[in-house]
Structures are given as structure tokens and as C-alpha cells.
Amino acid sequence: MNIQLPTPDSPLRIGTRGSPLAVAQAHETRDRLAAAHDLTHNCFEIVVIKTTGDDRSLIDADRPLKEIGNKGLFTKEIEEAMLDSRIDIAVHSSKDLPTVQPDGLIVDCFLPREDVRDAFICEDYDTIHDLPQGAVVGTSSLRRRAQLLHRRPDLQVVEFRGNLQTRLKKLNDGVACATFLAMAGLNRLRMDSVPKRAISPDDMLPAVAQGAIGIERRVSDERAKAMLDAIHDADTATRLDAERSFLAELDGSCETPIAALAELDGDTITLRGEVLRPDGTEAIADSLTGPAEDAATIGRTLAKSLLDRTGPGFFDWIEKPTA
Numbered sequence: 122m123n124i125q126l127p128t129p130d131s132p133l134r135i136g137t138r139g140s141p142l143a144v145a146q147a148h149e150t151r152d153r154l155a156a157a158h159d160l161t162h163n164c165f166e167i168v169v170i171k172t173t174g175d176d177r178s179l180i181d182a183d184r185p186l187k188e189i190g191n192k193g194l195f196t197k198e199i200e201e202a203m204l205d206s207r208i209d210i211a212v213h214s215s216k217d218l219p220t221v222q223p224d225g226l227i228v229d230c231f232l233p234r235e236d237v238r239d240a241f242i243c244e245d246y247d248t249i250h251d252l253p254q255g256a257v258v259g260t261s262s263l264r265r266r267a268q269l270l271h272r273r274p275d276l277q278v279v280e281f282r283g284n285l286q287t288r289l290k291k292l293n294d295g296v297a298c299a300t301f302l303a304m305a306g307l308n309r310l311r312m313d314s315v316p317k318r319a320i321s322p323d324d325m326l327p328a329v330a331q332g333a334i335g336i337e338r339r340v341s342d343e344r345a346k347a348m349l350d351a352i353h354d355a356d357t358a359t360r361l362d363a364e365r366s367f368l369a370e371l372d373g374s375c376e377t378p379i380a381a382l383a384e385l386d387g388d389t390i391t392l393r394g395e396v397l398r399p400d401g402t403e404a405i406a407d408s409l410t411g412p413a414e415d416a417a418t419i420g421r422t423l424a425k426s427l428l429d430r431t432g433p434g435f436f437d438w439i440e441k442p443t444a
């Protein structure tokens with residue numbers, strides 16, 4: 122490999138949001154890069170960047186994210202820093218990444234995927250089926266809200282925003298009796314004391330790319346490319362190719378009620394996908410299996426077949442959630 126590896130004087134600058142989960146993911150990325158290239162930690166610099174999605178002064182904390190518009194809400198300032206060469210790579214939850222990157226930037230490195238499932242966080246009950254009639258649950262995710270209401274139309278869903286720590290505090294304060302978080306986030310933060318149970322994807326199909334860290338870089342940056350190649354997980358990339366093509370064909374972002382999960386069995390990929398009406402009154406789900414090399418086509422084909430089955434106004438808001 123004919124590249125100049127980073128040194129303490131010329132470190133690889135890793136950009137990240139400042140939330141505890143984002144920082145943990147940046148550390149995981151740094152540790153994998155250091156191990157793969159036999160470098161010490163001082164050859165890396167972690168640069169925390171505040172994004173619109175994080176800055177409470179830029180947005181009303183009680184306004185649902187979907188009203189603010191969330192495409193790139195957590196990525197814009199980070200991508201600007203990379204285009205300005207203030208950072209070299211950026212670590213993202215792939216779930217929060219728009220399906221298309223700005224000119225000059227690319228996400229072509231994915232770390233081995235964590236647990237893809239959602240977690241049911243509740244002191245008193247084991248599953249969503251056990252919740253009492255009319256129970257109050259908190260979530261900020263349109264997908265989880267629609268999936269819950271689809272199975273339990275009696276539930277009262279309240280807006281639950283903020284990072285993982287904020288949401289757990291709201292639960293402790295009795296604002297709701299259950300909430301939902303990605304298993305991946307809880308595991309990465311080693312939050313072992315949280316009362317969590319993994320929800321089967323049959324009950325709650327995860328968000329596209331859930332549990333996968335994606336790393337962005339400048340297209341022209343050969344040093345970053347060579348370094349990232351050594352920690353890239355090809356199976357995760359193939360699965361995300363199917364899921365993200367599915368999402369792109371539906372033109373959704375992470376806050377629309379869309380779910381998908383691809384799984385590999387040797388050279389065969391199976392993609393499960395679901396679209397829901399925002400109020401949960403209707404869910405359309407199906408799966409498609411084929412050769413792994415056709416992952417992207419499988420994603421698009423499944424999306425088209427689900428779209429064909431949606432009626433007019435399928436994604437429209439029927440009822441506004443109460444804040």
C-alpha cells in the first residue's frame with residue numbers, strides 16, 4: 122500500500138456529532154482503524170461537530186422532527202466540514218443518512234452490523250402485546266408509531282424526542298410506560314441496566330440500515346479510502362445496498378413509515394420490506410429473495426411492488442399526533 126499513513130503531526134481527523142452514541146461510534150471506528158493499521162490513538166483526532174438536529178436553539182425541542190424536515194438534519198454541517206477539509210472522515214448511523222450524498226462525498230465503508238432489532242423498554246411488561254388497554258407509549262419515530270398503532274390501535278403514542286439518555290429519563294419520570302430504542306445503540310453504549318427486550322422483526326421490522334455504522338469521506342481522498350478499505354464489512358454493505366435501494370425507490374427518509382431488513386444466506390439475499398399508513402390503519406409488507414449480487418435491483422423491485430399496492434394518499438397524515 123503506497124499511502125502516507127497518519128501520524129501524530131498529521132492525524133486522521135474523524136468528524137462526529139456530539140451525542141454519547143455518536144461519540145461511541147467514532148471511538149469504535151478509531152479503534153478499528155488503529156488496530157487494522159497498527160497505529161496509536163494519537164494518530165487520530167476526534168472532532169465533534171454540532172448539527173442542526175442537535176442544536177436546541179435552532180429548533181423547537183417539542184416540535185416533531187417530521188415537521189422540521191429531517192433530510193440531512195444530522196449530516197449537513199458535518200459534510201460541510203469534510204468538503205472544507207476540516208475533517209477527513211465522518212462517522213454516521215447509516216439509518217440517519219440520506220440515500221444520496223453531496224457531490225464530492227461518498228459513503229462506501231460500513232462496519233460489521235450490530236443487532237438490527239428494536240428494543241422494547243418497559244419496567245412492567247415484557248412485550249407490546251402485554252401492555253394494558255390504552256397504555257401511553259413514547260416514540261419520535263413515525264415508523265415505530267405506525268407499526269405500534271397497526272398492531273395496537275388502542276395505544277396512545279406521545280412524541281418522545283431527544284437522545285437516548287433524555288428518553289430514558291422521560292420514562293423514569295412516568296411520561297409514558299414504554300418506549301422503543303434500537304438495540305444497537307443500547308449495546309454500543311453498554312447500557313446493560315436498561316430494562317430492554319429485543320423485538321422480533323416479525324413484530325417490528327427495523328428501519329433501513331439500523332445498527333450499521335457508515336463512514337463518509339471525500340471521493341478524492343486516497344489515504345482515507347485505503348485506510349477504510351481495511352475495516353470495511355462487505356456483507357453489511359450488500360445488505361444495506363438492498364435496503365437503501367428500497368428506501369430510495371420509495372423516496373423516503375428515516376422519518377417516513379418505511380421498514381426493511383435484508384439477510385444473507387451464502388450468496389442469496391432475502392429482503393423484507395414494509396410501508397405503512399402514518400396512522401397505522403394499513404400496512405403493506407412483502408419479501409423478495411435473489412442472488413446477493415442483485416441486491417440493489419431486489420430493493421428497487423420490492424419497493425415498486427409495494428408501491429403498486431398503495432392507494433392514493435397512502436402516506437398522507439390522517440391525524441396529527443398530539444405533542
Ligand SMILES: NCc1[nH]cc(CCC(=O)O)c1CC(=O)O
Pocket residue numbers: 214215216217301302303304305306330331332333334375
Ligand atoms: N434516529 C436516531 C438513531 N439513529 C441511530 C440510532 C441507533 C443506532 C443504529 O440504529 O445504528 C438511533 C436511536 C434509536 O433509534 O434508538
